[in-house]
Amino acid sequence: MTAIEVNGLRKTYQGREVVCGIDLAVARGEVFALLGPNGAGKTTTVEILEGHRRRDAGDVRVLGEDPGAAGRAWRARIGVVLQDAGDGADLTVRELMRHIAGLYPDPQPVDEVIELVDLAQKRDSKIRALSGGQRRRVDVALGIVGRPDLLFLDEPTTGFDPQARRQFWEMVRSLAAEGTTILLTTHNLEEAEALADRLAVLAGGRIVAVGTPATLGGRGTVGATVSWRENGEPRVEKVTDPTGLVRKLVAEEADLSSLTVTRPTLEDVYLTLIGAGR
Template identity: 65%
Template sequence: MEVRGLRKDYGASTVVAGVDLDIRQGEIFALLGPNGAGKTTTVEILEGHRRRTGGDVRVLGEDPGRAGGAWRARIGIVLQSASDSAELTVAESLRHFARYYPDPRDPEEVVRLVGLEEKRNARVQTLSGGQRRRLDVALGIIGRPELLFLDEPTTGFDPEVRRKFWTLIELLAAEGTTILLTTHYLDEAEALADRVAVLAGGRVVAEGTPATLGGRANAEATVRWTDARGAHERRTPRPTSLVNELSAGGGELGGLTVTRPSLEDTYLDLIGERR
């Protein structure tokens, strides 16, 4: 996926102001950002749901604004909020959607993958919020997509279901599926994503692996300790030397900690700059 200078204006207001992204085949890429940062708009343009105002976009080698059915057979989209197919059962709707694709997954296998075996004959409208989201995921992967769009997929999941969901995503990635994920949960991005980009004010303000985002790996560390004179805190780019220096006397330092900014700290710094 290649995005260059993507813009989207609604009348006079610019929601996406020149986004560049490169997502490689087979990777899990997470798009982070506060509400209103342009995440959903960006993703909907990449999915072919919205027209763009400017810029170049290639997804699986095609322009999503013009691509047809053959291209749509290669992508999978997990919707954020849908209440369709209410009167059908889980198994019926999966079997139905499987018919649209040239090489679909087995609907029964997909039911198992998302953990809805017990609900396979339940009407869709009787599902709980979390179960409904799992069905949305199931419908997104039924066509065996090469590229999967997941827009805030685990909102409303309980922690256990969320872990199971992560395992499913890792499984899909292991099969070679490219995954574009938007999320509010930084632990989710850290656990799943090979690379992340932070979107704020319609621009990419940082991009990298979760471990190095925003210069996180090389950022100043905070060293804290206590001694006879009280508690100390010092920020330093070279914490190892500092600790060496402090412990030169051979004494034990009370309450010694060395911390680097968490992904959350980095993220908040990044979006704070843009506010």
Template identity: 60%
Template sequence: MDDNDLAVRVTGLQKRYGDKHAVDGLDLTVARGEVVAVLGPNGAGKTTTIEILEGYRHRDGGDVRVLGVDPRTAGRDWRARVGIVLQGTNDLAEATVSELVRHFARYYPDPRDPDEVIDAVGLREKARSRTRQLSGGQRRRLDVALGIVGRPELLFLDEPTTGFDPEARHAFWDLITGLRDGGTTILLTTHYLEEAEHLADRVAVVRSGRVVAVDTPADLGGRSARQAVVRWTESGVRCEERTDAPTAMVTALASRLTGATGEVPGLQVLRPTLEDVYLGLIADDDAAAAATPAPALAMGAAR
């Protein structure tokens, strides 16, 4: 892909703290207009990588381009094109929600309407509340509002829905989908696999400071190519079989086992979930070495 089509290009990224490699040769690309979710256990290097891309932290090696610019030397114009939602902030606790969003809007050349942003993140009823009076989830929504008020080309979201209840999380997903449909590129970290599956065009899994797999949620780690598990009950015994052709197998079972009900007793057809694949990808190095990777996993690890 041409660099003009990329919002983020990272090659061989390195970050050390003493003898510890927090990021160890990480490669990642994000196309313009794409939503990419970065998954990984605590300590994998996700937040360090995001902070380097945001220009908050210096790297020890590798090449990084964000909107065509090295964040380490980026200027004010570049920062106006980037929106950032950190894991948590506690600034201006005495300001109201409305005051804070309007204050941040003044930093940008073409901000969104502050009232529209407050409505978008579900804080209309709290617009006149002081920041210190907000709950954890409400404060998180305010963080998102401050990240999007500048109408960014690229939006970084670091654990954006931590503290959200399910209703608020789904409302936030609608907001992110709308931003993507409007052309905003989004790079997010999350521990919610359902969130990654719902929002992301691609998912990158980070382990020990490296991207070990990157693909669509449906195909990550060869997920779509893995065998299905068909389970059913026959003569009172629970049966299970793995197959590459579950439809044909269910048809055969139906012709053999269906009675007056027309149903195969206890029928289940299961494919690996994103969680199944993710847990396999972040297994410790010894377990990973003992396993035989699927072809798609091997290809993803080489990227």
């Protein structure tokens, strides 16, 4: 039961291959994050999956169909939140939402979606009068109003304050719990770790790692660094499992007031992977 299946995907621009034989599978109902630096091939890959760009080679199936040849019924099943979306500047939030909702066979009630993205107090405001963060919420609302089976989110929380970002994360979790498959591209690694069931890292047009946030790039087995002070001097030891060392220090009545146990963060692993993939 896969929502996205990609085998041997390739794309070349002006003699330079920017997507170099990608294989990828995303399960139905999964939140999948695609990570990578600018120029890694993320946008091209996602645009091919959305049916907005043609591939040069490879087999692609999205919701069971080739996005390069799929029709209107297929397009009604996907939602897209672009990084830089155009808008109807002279329309109100409600007017724009109603217009877009009318393009779908079974849209969500417009006022419910406006509430969901926390724009109820701005529903009668013109788009041009909104702040950047509020416009971004409109983009998200437009992406979900058609009840998509598959939702593409490209840097969805750009311009959100911390509280709005957390609220959006809860909305994404709610959509996933209802069975919506979500493909997320983001530079915010905290966001990826909070939302994604699995992640893939793109570098140089190739996928260099796929895994859960806890296991990506061997993160789950790389061990831990234990730091403490002994006789006033700092001590550091790297171990596979810190439990035994901590128990030993407790038994020896060591000074544990400065004890720290750290593992590589997702950012540490990500930076290593994109460096190796260049």
